[in-house]
Amino acid sequence: MTSHATAGATASADLVRARYGRGTTVAAVAVTGGWHVAYNLPAMVALWGVYRWPVLVAACWLTYGLGVVVAARAALAGRRPAGLWVWCAVTFAVTALVAAASPSPLGSENWAWGAAGWLAILLLWQRRIRELLLFLAGTAVLSVGAVALSGYTDRVSLARTVMVVAGTVTLQLGFAGGARALRAAAQWAATAAAARAEAATAAEIAERTRHARWDRYERLRRSTVDLLRGLADGEADPADPLVRHRCAVQAGRLRRLLVERDDAPTALIRELHACADTAERRGVAVDISAVGAVRSLPAAVRRELAEPIIVALAAAARRARVTVTTMPAEVTVAAVVDTAQPPPPAPSGPVAAGVEIQREQTEGQLWVEATVRLPGQRSGGPG
Amino acid sequence: MPVAIIDDHPVVIEGVRAWLERDPYARVEVVATGGDLDEVLAGGGARAEVLLLDLNLHGHLVTDRVATLAAADHRVVVFSQDTDGDTIMAVLDVGAHAYLSKNEGPEHCLETILAAAADRSYVTPSVAGAIIADTDPARPALSPQERRALLLWFQSMSTQSVARRMEISEHTVRQYIKRARLKYASAGRAAPTKAALLARAIEDGLIRPEDVDTYRSHAAE
Numbered sequence: 001m002t003s004h005a006t007a008g009a010t011a012s013a014d015l016v017r018a019r020y021g022r023g024t025t026v027a028a029v030a031v032t033g034g035w036h037v038a039y040n041l042p043a044m045v046a047l048w049g050v051y052r053w054p055v056l057v058a059a060c061w062l063t064y065g066l067g068v069v070v071a072a073r074a075a076l077a078g079r080r081p082a083g084l085w086v087w088c089a090v091t092f093a094v095t096a097l098v099a100a101a102s103p104s105p106l107g108s109e110n111w112a113w114g115a116a117g118w119l120a121i122l123l124l125w126q127r128r129i130r131e132l133l134l135f136l137a138g139t140a141v142l143s144v145g146a147v148a149l150s151g152y153t154d155r156v157s158l159a160r161t162v163m164v165v166a167g168t169v170t171l172q173l174g175f176a177g178g179a180r181a182l183r184a185a186a187q188w189a190a191t192a193a194a195a196r197a198e199a200a201t202a203a204e205i206a207e208r209t210r211h212a213r214w215d216r217y218e219r220l221r222r223s224t225v226d227l228l229r230g231l232a233d234g235e236a237d238p239a240d241p242l243v244r245h246r247c248a249v250q251a252g253r254l255r256r257l258l259v260e261r262d263d264a265p266t267a268l269i270r271e272l273h274a275c276a277d278t279a280e281r282r283g284v285a286v287d288i289s290a291v292g293a294v295r296s297l298p299a300a301v302r303r304e305l306a307e308p309i310i311v312a313l314a315a316a317a318r319r320a321r322v323t324v325t326t327m328p329a330e331v332t333v334a335a336v337v338d339t340a341q342p343p344p345p346a347p348s349g350p351v352a353a354g355v356e357i358q359r360e361q362t363e364g365q366l367w368v369e370a371t372v373r374l375p376g377q378r379s380g381g382p383g
Numbered sequence: 384m385p386v387a388i389i390d391d392h393p394v395v396i397e398g399v400r401a402w403l404e405r406d407p408y409a410r411v412e413v414v415a416t417g418g419d420l421d422e423v424l425a426g427g428g429a430r431a432e433v434l435l436l437d438l439n440l441h442g443h444l445v446t447d448r449v450a451t452l453a454a455a456d457h458r459v460v461v462f463s464q465d466t467d468g469d470t471i472m473a474v475l476d477v478g479a480h481a482y483l484s485k486n487e488g489p490e491h492c493l494e495t496i497l498a499a500a501a502d503r504s505y506v507t508p509s510v511a512g513a514i515i516a517d518t519d520p521a522r523p524a525l526s527p528q529e530r531r532a533l534l535l536w537f538q539s540m541s542t543q544s545v546a547r548r549m550e551i552s553e554h555t556v557r558q559y560i561k562r563a564r565l566k567y568a569s570a571g572r573a574a575p576t577k578a579a580l581l582a583r584a585i586e587d588g589l590i591r592p593e594d595v596d597t598y599r600s601h602a603a604e
Contacts, residue, residue: 255486258464287486289509291468291537292516323538328518334538360548367539367548 020186024179028125029072032118036068040111047109052101060094064119067091071122081123088135091119095139099146106147106160113143117172132176140165217257224250245318248285256288266294268302272309272322279313284320292326304355305370309335312368334369384411384500387431391418391440402492411496420448433499438463446473453478456575458499471513475567478574484509502583506560512537514563523566532559561589569595
């Protein structure tokens with residue numbers, strides 16, 4: 001595929017991934033932020049009087065809120081929040097302080113317990129799941145410790161503790177896991193879409209090339225059949241040099257069509273074939289020979305290589321031989337044509353894009369050779 | 384000089400016969416033709432000195448048959464529409480004397496066959512093109528003049544024009560081209576036909592016996 005098309009495919013894959021990814025990020029922010037405002041706040045305000053140090057709890061709530069803002073902004077922007085580990089420590093501290101300030105850690109006044117996990121999800125957004133697990137394990141230990149220290153060691157309390165811990169952890173882990181799975185799915189969708197687009201483009205190109213080739217074949221077939229019919233009927237006399245020339249021209253065109261093997265010949269070869277077609281319509285027999293592994297060349301180089309050949313073909317009288325030689329270190333395009341009249345003299349020497357041109361004009365023959373050195377190759381053979 | 388033509392298209396056989404009969408000295412006589420290699424060899428082809436063999440017989444390439452023929456010391460000139468450089472080099476490597484592309488037939492066919500009969504190799508423009516574009520890391524090293532001569536010969540198909548471009552004699556141009564071809568004859572797979580080419584070249588004074596070892600050691604790098 002061309003580099004343009006590949007870059008396009010990557011860009012569209014990124015776009016799809018970003019669009020899908022954004023949805024889950026917004027959901028996480030909404031849940032965390034909403035929980036903090038719609039649950040934590042009312043719980044705190046309603047049970048204000050119960051706390052040992054209410055102002056401390058309020059300060060914790062504000063700190064937590066700030067943490068949500070920082071984490072949300074970073075997650076939406078797709079980057080890691082500044083002072084990530086500091087914020088994690090702060091969240092731990094908030095959890096511990098609120099638990100300490102609550103007379104009953106199992107009661108609704110201990111809002112930090114469940115909320116800590118949500119802030120952790122945002123802070124550790126799209127990082128390794130290990131880190132989130134560690135954090136949740138830490139808060140779970142903290143919570144169980146707080147319950148034990150408060151003296152609620154009876155079976156019912158312990159059962160309640162386990163229930164709450166399990167409930168919040170599974171919910172939060174589930175959300176985080178789901179977000180990651182959605183991201184992976186978005187990646188697959190993007191890759192699949194890009195691959196499908198590539199395949200569709202390649203199929204389209206192949207189809208167009210096939211059509212173009214078929215059209216050329218059809219036109220060629222008609223003109224060849226006319227010629228053959230003329231020969232068969234006796235109208236065209238094979239001894240007539242004009243007829244022989246026509247045969248040579250047709251043979252050259254057929255040969256060129258049959259020789260095309262690649263699905264999409266390189267741009268340089270295509271351009272030369274186009275020039276040859278033009279010359280052939282004037283009645284010049286053109287023979288194109290290409291050797292060497294085809295290389296893709298920049299448009300400017302191709303232009304400079306093809307230009308002198310076009311001019312030479314335009315000056316051709318009856319026969320022309322165009323050759324393209326791709327060697328490891330250089331590419332040479334040459335045209336040897338017979339000329340009835342010499343074309344206007346043009347100088348030899350280097351022209352733009354690193355192409356060098358040599359011209360030789362003799363009696364009735366013009367020889368043009370355009371060479372460009374290829375970068376990054378050793379010239380010649382081994383030794 | 385008897386020659387056998389093996390091609391699966393009768394019209395090609397007739398065409399080549401016509402080309403060869405145009406020789407005013409009638410140096411070549413077509414003694415056997417056909418589309419099946421074994422049949423031709425069993426029949427009149429047994430006394431042919433040169434086999435003009437189409438590489439694409441009945442839909443597949445018979446490069447391996449070229450190898451067996453060359454190993455049995457038959458002089459094979461491969462005649463094909465396919466002018467892919469790799470195919471040409473492969474065919475020369477297994478011991479074909481020469482390669483002739485079907486569209487350069489009229490001008491070069493007779494020369495190629497006569498040269499092959501004398502264990503000399505006539506280098507057609509398609510072979511010249513294949514040699515300069517050869518990228519095999521084990522290929523023999525060619526001198527800059529040899530490469531230039533091959534390239535100009537491939538471009539113009541006229542020794543006279545090449546001689547003029549390079550400002551040397553036509554004889555020297557042919558020397559360069561032949562020497563390049565001989566380097567390939569002394570490299571790659573061994574075959575009695577390649578040894579014959581080299582022996583004749585030494586007789587002709589084109590190369591010296593010690594040059595063969597040099598060429599071989601270059602190829603081994």
